[in-house]
Amino acid sequence: MIESKQNPPLLHDYTQLLQQSRDSVDHAKQRVDYEHELEECDLPLVDLGGLWSVNEEERVSCASEICKASAEWGFFQIVNHGISLELLRRMRKMQVELFKEPFEKKVASGLLDNSYRWGNQTATCPKQLSWCEAFHVPLTKISDETCYGEFSSLREVMQEYASAMQELAKSIARVLVMNMGVQRSMWEDNCNESTCFMRLNRYPSCPVSPEVFGLVPHTDSDFLTILHQDEHVGGLQLMKDSKWVAVKPNPEALVVNIGDLFQAWSNDVYKSVEHKVIVNREVERHSIAYFLCPSYESFIGCCEEESSIYRRFTFGEYRRQIQQDVKVYGHKVGLPRFIVSN
Numbered sequence: 208m209i210e211s212k213q214n215p216p217l218l219h220d221y222t223q224l225l226q227q228s229r230d231s232v233d234h235a236k237q238r239v240d241y242e243h244e245l246e247e248c249d250l251p252l253v254d255l256g257g258l259w260s261v262n263e264e265e266r267v268s269c270a271s272e273i274c275k276a277s278a279e280w281g282f283f284q285i286v287n288h289g290i291s292l293e294l295l296r297r298m299r300k301m302q303v304e305l306f307k308e309p310f311e312k313k314v315a316s317g318l319l320d321n322s323y324r325w326g327n328q329t330a331t332c333p334k335q336l337s338w339c340e341a342f343h344v345p346l347t348k349i350s351d352e353t354c355y356g357e358f359s360s361l362r363e364v365m366q367e368y369a370s371a372m373q374e375l376a377k378s379i380a381r382v383l384v385m386n387m388g389v390q391r392s393m394w395e396d397n398c399n400e401s402t403c404f405m406r407l408n409r410y411p412s413c414p415v416s417p418e419v420f421g422l423v424p425h426t427d428s429d430f431l432t433i434l435h436q437d438e439h440v441g442g443l444q445l446m447k448d449s450k451w452v453a454v455k456p457n458p459e460a461l462v463v464n465i466g467d468l469f470q471a472w473s474n475d476v477y478k479s480v481e482h483k484v485i486v487n488r489e490v491e492r493h494s495i496a497y498f499l500c501p502s503y504e505s506f507i508g509c510c511e512e513e514s515s516i517y518r519r520f521t522f523g524e525y526r527r528q529i530q531q532d533v534k535v536y537g538h539k540v541g542l543p544r545f546i547v548s549n
C-alpha cells in the first residue's frame with residue numbers, strides 16, 4: 208500500500224493502538240459516519256476592505272462585525288484581507304513539496320528548528336490520535352539560514368508569509384483590543400513576529416479507521432489564529448451551540464479563530480471555540496495556521512480586574528501547563544486550570 212510507504216509511523220503505531228481497542232470501533236464508526244453527514248455551515252464572512260476604508264462608517268461597521276463574530280462564533284472568514292493569492296499559492300506549493308519528502312528525511316533534517324511532528328506520540332487511546340504531520344515552527348528562527356539546510360528555497364517564502372500574516376493578525380487583534388476599551392497596552396510590544404508560531408499541517412488520506420481524528424478536538428492557545436485551509440478538501444469542524452458544524456471551504460477566504468488568550472483577556476466575551484479536523488479516506492488535506500502569540504514572559508490579565516474569571520498568568524506558564532497536562536492526561540485542559548476559584 209502506498210500509504211504505508213509515505214506514512215510508516217502513523218500506520219504502524221496507530222494500527223497497534225487501534226487493535227488494542229477493537230471493541231470501540233463499531234461505536235466510533237457510527238459516530239464518524241454521522242459526522243460526515245453534518246451540514247456544512249457558512250461562517251460569518253467579513254469583508255476586511257472595510258477596515259481600511261477612508262469612510263469612518265465603513266470602518267466602524269467592519270470592526271463591529273469582527274467583534275460580533277468573535278463573541279458569537281469565535282470563528283469567522285475574511286475576504287479582501289490584503290494577502291496576495293500569489294503568496295498563498297507559493298507557500299502552499301512549497302508546503303506540499305516539503306511534505307512529499309520521505310519521512311526519515313523530514314525527521315532527521317533538523318529543519319525549521321526541529322519542528323517536524325507526526326501524530327500524537329503520547330496517545331494512549333484512539334480518541335487521542337491525530338492522523339496528521341506538521342511543522343510547528345517557532346518564528347524566532349525563521350530568518351536563520353542554518354534552519355533550512357538543503358531546503359533553502361523555503362526561507363524566502365516562509366519569511367514573506369509570516370510577515371504578511373503578522374501584519375494581518377495584528378490589524379484584527381487591534382480591533383478586538385480597542386473594543387475591550389483598552390487604549391494602549393504592552394500587548395503591541397510583547398507580541399511580534401518572533402514570538403509567534405506557524406504550523407504547516409498535512410492530513411494524509413486515512414484508510415485505517417474512521418475512528419481517528421485528523422486533529423483532535425482542541426482550542427488554540429494563542430490570541431488568535433489565521434488559517435489558510437485547503438481550497439477544496441474540507442474537514443474542519445467547530446463547536447456552535449453545543450453541536451459540531453463543518454466549515455465549507457471558501458477558496459477566496461482565510462479563516463480566523465479566537466484563541467484562549469483573547470478569551471481570558473476579554474473575560475469570556477470573545478470565545479476560544481473547540482475545533483477539530485476529520486480525516487478523509489481518499490484524499491489528503493493541507494492547511495497552514497499562523498498563531499498570534501506574545502513572548503513567554505508576557506502577563507495575560509483580564510480587562511475587568513474586579514470581576515476577573517481567570518487569574519493572571521504568563522504565556523510561558525500557560526504553555527508549560529498544557530504540555531504537562533498533555534503528558535499526564537493525554538490532552539490539553541487549558542483555561543479551566545486558571546479560573547480564579549481554583
Ligand SMILES: C=C1C[C@]23C[C@@]1(O)CC[C@H]2[C@@]12CC[C@H](O)[C@@](C)(C(=O)O1)[C@H]2[C@@H]3C(=O)O
Pocket residue numbers: 327343406423424425426427428529530533537538539
Ligand atoms: C496533544 C495535543 C498537542 C496540542 C494540544 C493537544 O492536546 C491537542 C492539540 C494540539 C494543539 C494543536 C494546535 C496548536 O498547535 C497547539 C499548540 C494547541 O493549542 O493545540 C497544539 C498543542 C501542542 O502542540 O502542544
Ligand SMILES: O=C(O)CCC(=O)C(=O)O
Pocket residue numbers: 406408422427434436442443482483484493494495496
Ligand atoms: O487544519 C485545520 O483546518 C485546522 C488546524 C488547526 O486547528 C491548528 O493547527 O490548530
Ligand SMILES: [Fe+2]
Pocket residue numbers: 425426427482
Ligand atoms: Fe487549532
